[in-house]
Amino acid sequence: MKLSRPLSWFLLAFGAWSWVIWTTFVKNLWKDGSGLAFDAAGHPTGYFWIHLLLAVTSFLLGTGVGVIGFRSLRQLKREQSAAEGSVAEDSVTLG
Numbered sequence: 001m002k003l004s005r006p007l008s009w010f011l012l013a014f015g016a017w018s019w020v021i022w023t024t025f026v027k028n029l030w031k032d033g034s035g036l037a038f039d040a041a042g043h044p045t046g047y048f049w050i051h052l053l054l055a056v057t058s059f060l061l062g063t064g065v066g067v068i069g070f071r072s073l074r075q076l077k078r079e080q081s082a083a084e085g086s087v088a089e090d091s092v093t094l095g
Helices: 005-030 046-094
Strands: none
Touching: 005 046
């Protein structure tokens, strides 16, 4: 399957955005002082574990989506270079 350049950039940006957002979320979760993430004894609560699982899942999905976008952009660049090379060869041969 071939992806368009705008879609490839969107996927790459989505992957990067996912890492920025969820990294910030995990930092805030770790520093939580409201009592949701850690109980009075300082032990992680169910809230902490569920949200950490959500963050890890989002990291993995964001990485996968970003890799798809990156690979697609790299392939589009290779195809463009190959097409430019063949046009240059044709003009040299015909010229």
